[in-house]
Each structure stands twice: as structure tokens, then as C-alpha cells.
Amino acid sequence: MTPIKLTVSALAVLAATTSLAAARDQIQITGSSTVLPYATIVAEAFGENFDFPTPVVEGGGSGAGRKKLCEGVGENTVDIANSSSRISQSDIDLCKKNGVEEILEVRIGYDGIVFASDVKGADFALTPADVYLALGGKVAKDGALVDNTSTKWTEVNAALPDQNILMFIPGTKHGTREVFDTKVIEAGCKDTGAYDLFLAKAEGADEKEKKAAAAKACNELRKDGKSVDIDGDYTETLARLDADKNAVGVFGLAFYQNNTDKLKVATVNGVVPSVETISKGEYPVSRPLYFYVKKAHIGVIPGLKEYIEFFVSDDMAGPEGPLADYGLVSDPELKATQDAVAAETPMGALE
Amino acid sequence: MTSAPMTGKPAPVRSGSILAPTPHMLRRRRSETRFRLYGIVAIVISLSILAVMLVTIFGNGYGAFRQAKLTFPVTLDAQVLDPKGNRQREEMVKVTTVGYAKVLTQSFRAELTARGIDTADLSDKDIAALVSKDAPGVLRAQVLADTSLVGQTIPMSVLAGGRIDGFLKGRVTMESARLDSNINPEQLQFAERLQQAGILGLHWNVAFLTNPDASDQRPEAAGLGVAILGSLYMMILVAVMCVPVGVAASIYLEEFAPKNRWTDLIEVNVANLAAVPSIVFGILGLAVFINFAGLPQSSSLVGALVISLRTLPTVIIATRASIRAVPPSIRDAALGVGASRMQTVFHHVLPLAMPGILTGTILGLAVALGDTAPLLLIGMVAFVDNYPGTPVDGFLDPATALPVQVYSWATRSDPAFIERSNGAIIVLLGFLLVMNVAAIILRRRFERRW
Structure with a gap:
């Protein structure tokens, strides 16, 4: 077949298929x-x-x-x-x-959102306040806002393991990040008193705008590499945890349940995340x-x-x-x- | 390099003859040896990277071609599967896979009792978990296709669950099972007993190449059937669209077009187009083919159109090079005996350029086969469970492609999908190897040198 015939037949095939594009x-x-x-x-x-x-x-x-x-x-x-x-x-x-x-x-x-670390690592019993003190950009100290300088979990809460702070959290394009921000970071921000300080100096026309500004200030996480945004999915977070055994990652409950042989889950406010605790409303981080x-x-x-x-x-x-x-x-x-x-x-x- | 002195002064006496090396020559030789060494080091580095990659992929992916299966007779209980007892398909479709799962577990338990296998430390749920969630669906399809099977006892070979499969392949161990919420060590010991009894065993897994994709709960049933078919459809369409257009464009540009600023501009643009990142064509495809032309998304036709845009410049460049390689004497001779320009091209130049064009096209297709990025945007990175139909209608059915399947399996949460993903890479590499070898053979056999 000559190229011209081929071209014609190809165009005919194309036209035929296009007209079929229905139903x-x-x-x-x-x-x-x-x-x-x-x-x-x-x-x-x-x-x-x-x-x-x-x-x-x-x-x-x-x-x-x-x-x-x-x-x-x-x-x-x-x-x-x-x-x-x-x-x-x-x-x-x-x-x-x-x-x-x-x-x-x-x-x-x-869906529950869980904190998990390497299965062979230390146990973590976290609260939103701990996470905020570890990751927040500015924290409350003696009634004033100061830059967050803590490097070890023990500085955040003496009961936590003596390990460097490193957390892999979902990137901003994920829906999971929204829940993490509101249910963990903002909650922790309020518990530690930083929210009130942010609110006191927030600028805005009315109370609502001020509150929004304070919440936004709470969500400004530290940028010195202790908190790492993961834009990929949970498999990437798992791979990063594998490379850095001291880190803590944020996962979906289902992902954790499929990888319990590699991950150790952290409690939040003393509650172990599971289908039961979430359905009873005991575990706080769900959506x-x-x-x-x-x-x-x-x-x-x-x-x-x-x-x-x-x-x-x-x-x-x-x-x-x-x-x-x-x-x-x-x-x-x-x-x-x-x-x-x-x-x-x-x-x-x-x- | 020392040049002979041009002055009248006598040349400085050199020690030794030309056979005895001067320091300068020694330096030259050393630098040459060093250079060769660099070359060898470079090759060794690239080869070892390749070796590491292949060893990891084959090590992780080999398991996908073997699959744990349970073999036992299944009694198709008529009371469960056909409660009305009239063997009418319309009535029987009301029984869902839940009913078939019950039949399978009953038969499995009956076989265990008959063979005297100890199940004392296991709950009913533990035992049922050994059978893949895919099995009831397979059985249901089989029974609905032949309703006379109801009431009979048929031998069945069904997939074992993903964790059991992993145990037989060494991915799941007693140690990991202790921590794993989806399996416990007692189940693994039970699996060992089943293996000794010959009920459970690893078999060759042809289904990996023929099955469609499966959901996150059944990694053991996931296969490449839809992806291979989708890739095949796309390659056929790409070849049909690219070769005629590409060859026609090249012939015109090489043989007929005047050499002026316009043709120069076109040439620069074709070369540029070949270097445009493929995701750009995906965005274009979404805007033009799906949103404007209204072609169905996720279909192999749209995929092929997008990939054609990417492959076309490659085909044009390869074709032009092989047309240019045909010596002018052949054209002159043809024109000299009175052939027209078109006759010269189609009777003499094109047949001689054909091997080069074919090689270029096959290599272009090989690149297209591995392309993922543009398919992301046109909806081909999806869970597609039904095979696309036969051509031509099938070109419009949803499908996936091989590289896309690698990507979507790599992001699933069950670790068993890592093995599947690597297995898919092996299949993809196999196809690429076949295409590249075909290109080399064609070139060797038909290439002419002048």
C-alpha cells in the first residue's frame, strides 16, 4: 500500500471511530x-x-x-x-x-489519620499540644511568642522518647493536610496558649476575621527541616520512614492497617486509633x-x-x-x- | 610536540634512539592509558547501575509470575446457589458473591475434615481468610455461564489470599505475621500443613498477563490483561497515524519543498517538538481531544492521539535522515531515464529508505510504549476492570497502559502490589527488548550501504 492510500484509510478509520463516540x-x-x-x-x-x-x-x-x-x-x-x-x-x-x-x-x-513510626523504634504517646510544640513556627513561652527552637522530643514533653524531631506530614495539596491542620495543629495551638497570643495581635475588621488570622498563624509550621511535606502518597512517606528510622509519619488508618508489620502507631491523647475508637469518637483525628x-x-x-x-x-x-x-x-x-x-x-x- | 629547530644552531643532542622513550613520550602514553581507564570506569559504572536496577526489579518482580493456589473439590450446593431450583440464569443472578463465598468455605472445610487436617487453633474467619476474595466472583461467573454445574462437585483451583501467597514466596514470615493485623502465625502454620497435604502450592501465574486489575483487597488477583491490550491498541493506532503522516511530511520536505526560510522554520520546529516534555501533549490532549472534540476519556484512541503527537517528530526526523542517505545518483539516474519526480520517489528512493524508516518508527514506538505522563491527564491512570472490546469500537472503551499500571500499583497500600509493580516492569522491559531487537534485525538485514 502506498503511503497515500494508508493516509486515506487512516483518516477514514479516524472518522469512523469519531462518529461512534456515543452512548x-x-x-x-x-x-x-x-x-x-x-x-x-x-x-x-x-x-x-x-x-x-x-x-x-x-x-x-x-x-x-x-x-x-x-x-x-x-x-x-x-x-x-x-x-x-x-x-x-x-x-x-x-x-x-x-x-x-x-x-x-x-x-x-x-477515615482516621494516624501518626506512626518505624516498628522497631520507640513508642510515641502524642497529644495535639506535643505535635504543635514540635512543629509550630512560633510557640508560646512565658506569655510571649518565640521562634520554635526545640530539636528533641524530650524538650517538647519529657515523657516522649529522646529522639530528634522529624515529621513527615502530607503536602498542602492533600485533603489529609486540612484535617491535620485543623484537628491537630490548631487544637495544639489552642492547648498551648499560642492561639490566644496570636489572636491578641491579629489584625482584622471583626472578631471572625481575627480568628481566621490567628488560625492561619497557627498553621505556619517551622521551616527548618523538622517538618517535611510529602507531596506523594503514603507509600512515599513509608519509604522516607524506612530511610530515617527516627522520624514520625502521618498516614491514613487503612494504610497503617495494611502495613502493621512495618509501622508502629502512636496514641493521640492516650487513645489507640482503630475502627472502634474512631466510630466511638474517642480518637480525635478523623474526618x-x-x-x-x-x-x-x-x-x-x-x-x-x-x-x-x-x-x-x-x-x-x-x-x-x-x-x-x-x-x-x-x-x-x-x-x-x-x-x-x-x-x-x-x-x-x-x- | 617539539618541532625541529629552524635556526642555524645545531639541534640539541637527544639521549638515546627513537626506540628509547623520552619523558615526553612516556607522559603521552601514560595519559592515554589513563584515558582508557576512565572509559572503562565509565562503562563499569553504567553497567553496575544497570545490573543493580535489573537485579532489584527481577528480585522483587519474579514472584508475580508465580502464584499460591488452593486446590480442592467444590460442591455447588443447589440450596444456596439456586434457591428456586429451576436453573434459570435470571433467578440465579440474585445470588451474590456472598453466597458463593459460603459455598467455597463449606467445601474447603469439608475437604479439611476429609483429609484430617488439624484446624483446632483457628477460627472460622481465620480459615476463610486463606481463600482469596477474588475466588467467589470467579466461581459465580463459571456457574452462571453453565447453570447445569449446580448440584455437582467440581475440582477447583482458587487463588490463596495475598498474605499466604507472600508467605510461600518468603515475603511474609512468622515474625512479620506476629505484627501484621491481617494474618497471624497460626494461619501460617496452617498454610504449612496445607502445603504438605498438597492442597496449597505455588503455580505458574499466566493470569498475571491475562487478568484485569484488582482492588486493594485482592493483590493476588491483579493482572496486566487490560494494560497489555490497551498498550497494544495504542501502538497500533500510533503506527497507523504516525507512519503515513510522518513519511508524507518527510518526503515533501526532503524531495519537493524549496529550501527557503519557511522550510528552515519548519525544520527547527520539528526538532523542537521532539524535545517537548510529553506532559505538555497530555494537557493539549485533554483540551482538544476530550473537552473540544468530545472523545471519550480513558480510551485508547485519545491515548494514541496524544502519544502520536509525541512520536511524530521522532518519525519525521528518522525518515528524513534515511531519505537523505539515499545517494543522489539514484535520483539522477531515475530522472535521467525519464521518470517523474513522484515516480523517482516512490519507485526508487522510498524502497531504499524503507529499512531506515521502519527502524526509526519502531524505536519511536518503543519510546511511546513507555510514556506515562500524558496519559495521567486524559484519564488512563484509572482502575479499569473490563477488557476493552474488539477494534474498531474497542478503541473507544476505557483502558490502561503498561507504564500506567506500574505507577498505580506502586502507590497502593498493600505491600503485595510492590511485587506486581515490579512484575509489570519486567513485562514492559520484555516488550521493549522485543521491539529494539526487531529494529536491529531489520537494520542488519535490509540496510544498504553505498
């Missing part, structure tokens, strides 16, 4: 990499038990996923965005602008996980309704289901979620 029959899911393993477990079981194709699940981050969800309505947009933090007003506005009027909010359960469904696609994309119902069913998201097995803390109000999904109730305005 998607599998569900497209994107979003949080924390929710990704849970979504793949459900997708796989869904493919096994239903006569629908297995949904295609992508990672890429909560924020990016919600943005993709809000790109518009139609077959070349995604159906579901997984998210490890709640949808924001700006996302909802973007959705509205692009014609995505109704969104279903589905809370699938809770809800969500997915958001484009209502306009229900009934258009085959199997979408069945998939979300299957996801929140007791067989999957219940306390005995495979998701709990993998490390998801089952939602005590799962029944309400199931009812909302069955009735296809779209989410109201954010409070």
Missing part, C-alpha cells in the same frame, strides 16, 4: 486518592454481582475531582466525584454556572469521606443508581462489610444515607 455504558468516577481504594473495592464487587460493566475509577485528588464533576452535564463528563473533604461553595457555584443543578451528597463513613453524584446522570448512565445504592448498602459500607475490613470507619447514620440515596434527595445549601 457510554460504564460509570466514570474520579477524585480523592483516599477514597480511591474504597471505590475500587465497591466497583469490583459491583462488576461481579451486577450485569453492568465495572465502573472506571480514577484518582487525582478531591479538589480536582469536584472540579471535573462541575464541568457540565453530558456523556463526556464524569458521573461521580469522590472527596475526602466536604464540597465548597465555590464548587457549587461552578456547578451551577455549568448547568449542574442538582448534586447528591453521599457520606460513606469516616468524613464523601462522594458527590450528578443527579442529571441518574437514569442516563446505566447502573449509576444501582452503584450508589450498592455502595452505601450494609453489605459494603456496613460495619461488617469489606470497606470496614479495609479500614473505613462505618457511619453510624448509614441508614439515613441509604434512605436519602433511595429517594435521590439532592443536597441543600451548605450551612
Whole structure:
């Protein structure tokens, strides 16, 4: 065949395939990499038990996923965005602008965030105050804010191991970092009194702005290499811990449960993180996980309704289901979620 | 270098003959020896880095080609699998994998009792954990495909759980199991007893090449089937799109285009395009092919279009070089006997340049095969469990690619996926080796020198 004939036939093939680009029959899911393993477990079981194709699940981050969800309505947009933090007003506005009027909010359960160190290393019993004193940029000392100069855990709290401070925390692009900031750093900031000092000198028009400024000041971590942001995922944190056995890393509960032979978990406020302690609300560092469904696609994309119902069913998201097995803390109000999904109730305005 | 003195003065007497080395010559020789040594050191360093890389990859990845399996007869209990008893597929699909898991565990326990294997120190859950979570789904598909199996006892070989598989391969030890929340040493001792009884054993794992991906809870079932198929589809499409366009562009530029500022500009741009980082093409692909043209995301067609953009400059450069290597005398001779320009090109120049073009294309494809970055943006880094359909429709189905599978397995939390990831690298290296060897053979066999 001459190149010209080849070109012509290639273009013909291309044209033929382009005209075929219609009628998607599998569900497209994107979003949080924390929710990704849970979504793949459900997708796989869904493919096994239903006569629908297995949904295609992508990672890429909560924020990016919600943005993709809000790109518009139609077959070349995604159906579901997984998210490890709640949808924001700006996302909802973007959705509205692009014609995505109704969104279903589905809370699938809770995820614990744990501190862990090398399995052969020392035991850590941390409190948010300890973590703040170790990582905060400025700490309260004799009623004044001073630069953080502590180098050893013993300087932070005499009960902690005599080891150099080094923590691997999730980078700012991760949803996990948000929880770490609010539930650990800000809590510790308040417990140590630094928050009040920040608030006293915060500038702002009203009380609300001042509080926001103080919280922001709390989250300014030290920059002398004691706190290291990890932009990759937990496998990278694990590799860094392996290289530096004295360090402490931040992980998701599920990741820790799959690697208990390499990691030793730290208690927070004396509570060992586990599915039980988190569901009872004893362990402080946890957050809800969500997915958001484009209502306009229900009934258009085959199997979408069945998939979300299957996801929140007791067989999957219940306390005995495979998701709990993998490390998801089952939602005590799962029944309400199931009812909302069955009735296809779209989410109201954010409070 | 000393040059002969040009003055009238007599040359300074040198000691010895030319056979006896002067200090200067000795210095030259020493520096040459040193230079050779540097070269050898450089080669040794690169080879040892390669060796370390290959040893790590093969050491970690070899295990993926072996898989622990449990072999025992399974009695397909009609009461569980077909409660209505009419063997209708429509009725039987209501029984989920939970029901099939029950059947498997019952049969497994029955086999243990029949063979007299001690299970005193194990709970029911411990025993059930030995069987992979993938097994019920496999059994269900098998039964639904042939409903007459219900009520019979069939021999089954099912996957063992990931930790048991790791134990047989030495990744999981009694020591690590004591700390591991997913397995306990009693289960490992039980696995040893099963191994002695011949129920549990390592087998060759063809499924690694044919199975689709699996979720985080079943590393033992994960395979490269979808990724290999996706990569194959992409390579076919890339070849179909790149070769005609690339060859046509090269022929025009080499044989017909006037040499002026415009063609110079094009040449510079083609060379630049070949050096653009591939992620840029991914961003372009997302904007143009998915958002503008509305092609389905995660499909091998979009992947191939994006990778074609990256491969095209390589193909053009290689093709132009091999067309230029055809001596002008051949063109002159053809034109001299009255051939037209086009006849000259298609009857004489192109056939002689063909081996070079093929080699260049294959090498371009080999680079494209390993490209991951652009695929990140067009949704091919995803969990895809269904095989893409047959061409041409299949080009639009979601698929993944080999390098993407390496990446997504490397980020999973279960340590068993590290082995899978390295196994996938071995497969990828295998494909690259085949392509590069093909390029060398083609060049050796068909290349002509003038």
C-alpha cells in the first residue's frame, strides 16, 4: 500500500471511530486518592454481582475531582466525584454556572489519620499540644511568642522518647493536610496558649476575621527541616520512614492497617486509633469521606443508581462489610444515607 | 610536540634512539592509558547501575509470575446457589458473591475434615481468610455461564489470599505475621500443613498477563490483561497515524519543498517538538481531544492521539535522515531515464529508505510504549476492570497502559502490589527488548550501504 492510500484509510478509520463516540455504558468516577481504594473495592464487587460493566475509577485528588464533576452535564463528563473533604461553595457555584443543578451528597463513613513510626523504634504517646510544640513556627513561652527552637522530643514533653524531631506530614495539596491542620495543629495551638497570643495581635475588621488570622498563624509550621511535606502518597512517606528510622509519619488508618508489620502507631491523647475508637469518637483525628453524584446522570448512565445504592448498602459500607475490613470507619447514620440515596434527595445549601 | 629547530644552531643532542622513550613520550602514553581507564570506569559504572536496577526489579518482580493456589473439590450446593431450583440464569443472578463465598468455605472445610487436617487453633474467619476474595466472583461467573454445574462437585483451583501467597514466596514470615493485623502465625502454620497435604502450592501465574486489575483487597488477583491490550491498541493506532503522516511530511520536505526560510522554520520546529516534555501533549490532549472534540476519556484512541503527537517528530526526523542517505545518483539516474519526480520517489528512493524508516518508527514506538505522563491527564491512570472490546469500537472503551499500571500499583497500600509493580516492569522491559531487537534485525538485514 502506498503511503497515500494508508493516509486515506487512516483518516477514514479516524472518522469512523469519531462518529461512534456515543452512548457510554460504564460509570466514570474520579477524585480523592483516599477514597480511591474504597471505590475500587465497591466497583469490583459491583462488576461481579451486577450485569453492568465495572465502573472506571480514577484518582487525582478531591479538589480536582469536584472540579471535573462541575464541568457540565453530558456523556463526556464524569458521573461521580469522590472527596475526602466536604464540597465548597465555590464548587457549587461552578456547578451551577455549568448547568449542574442538582448534586447528591453521599457520606460513606469516616477515615482516621494516624501518626506512626518505624516498628522497631520507640513508642510515641502524642497529644495535639506535643505535635504543635514540635512543629509550630512560633510557640508560646512565658506569655510571649518565640521562634520554635526545640530539636528533641524530650524538650517538647519529657515523657516522649529522646529522639530528634522529624515529621513527615502530607503536602498542602492533600485533603489529609486540612484535617491535620485543623484537628491537630490548631487544637495544639489552642492547648498551648499560642492561639490566644496570636489572636491578641491579629489584625482584622471583626472578631471572625481575627480568628481566621490567628488560625492561619497557627498553621505556619517551622521551616527548618523538622517538618517535611510529602507531596506523594503514603507509600512515599513509608519509604522516607524506612530511610530515617527516627522520624514520625502521618498516614491514613487503612494504610497503617495494611502495613502493621512495618509501622508502629502512636496514641493521640492516650487513645489507640482503630475502627472502634474512631466510630466511638474517642480518637480525635478523623474526618468524613464523601462522594458527590450528578443527579442529571441518574437514569442516563446505566447502573449509576444501582452503584450508589450498592455502595452505601450494609453489605459494603456496613460495619461488617469489606470497606470496614479495609479500614473505613462505618457511619453510624448509614441508614439515613441509604434512605436519602433511595429517594435521590439532592443536597441543600451548605450551612 | 617539539618541532625541529629552524635556526642555524645545531639541534640539541637527544639521549638515546627513537626506540628509547623520552619523558615526553612516556607522559603521552601514560595519559592515554589513563584515558582508557576512565572509559572503562565509565562503562563499569553504567553497567553496575544497570545490573543493580535489573537485579532489584527481577528480585522483587519474579514472584508475580508465580502464584499460591488452593486446590480442592467444590460442591455447588443447589440450596444456596439456586434457591428456586429451576436453573434459570435470571433467578440465579440474585445470588451474590456472598453466597458463593459460603459455598467455597463449606467445601474447603469439608475437604479439611476429609483429609484430617488439624484446624483446632483457628477460627472460622481465620480459615476463610486463606481463600482469596477474588475466588467467589470467579466461581459465580463459571456457574452462571453453565447453570447445569449446580448440584455437582467440581475440582477447583482458587487463588490463596495475598498474605499466604507472600508467605510461600518468603515475603511474609512468622515474625512479620506476629505484627501484621491481617494474618497471624497460626494461619501460617496452617498454610504449612496445607502445603504438605498438597492442597496449597505455588503455580505458574499466566493470569498475571491475562487478568484485569484488582482492588486493594485482592493483590493476588491483579493482572496486566487490560494494560497489555490497551498498550497494544495504542501502538497500533500510533503506527497507523504516525507512519503515513510522518513519511508524507518527510518526503515533501526532503524531495519537493524549496529550501527557503519557511522550510528552515519548519525544520527547527520539528526538532523542537521532539524535545517537548510529553506532559505538555497530555494537557493539549485533554483540551482538544476530550473537552473540544468530545472523545471519550480513558480510551485508547485519545491515548494514541496524544502519544502520536509525541512520536511524530521522532518519525519525521528518522525518515528524513534515511531519505537523505539515499545517494543522489539514484535520483539522477531515475530522472535521467525519464521518470517523474513522484515516480523517482516512490519507485526508487522510498524502497531504499524503507529499512531506515521502519527502524526509526519502531524505536519511536518503543519510546511511546513507555510514556506515562500524558496519559495521567486524559484519564488512563484509572482502575479499569473490563477488557476493552474488539477494534474498531474497542478503541473507544476505557483502558490502561503498561507504564500506567506500574505507577498505580506502586502507590497502593498493600505491600503485595510492590511485587506486581515490579512484575509489570519486567513485562514492559520484555516488550521493549522485543521491539529494539526487531529494529536491529531489520537494520542488519535490509540496510544498504553505498
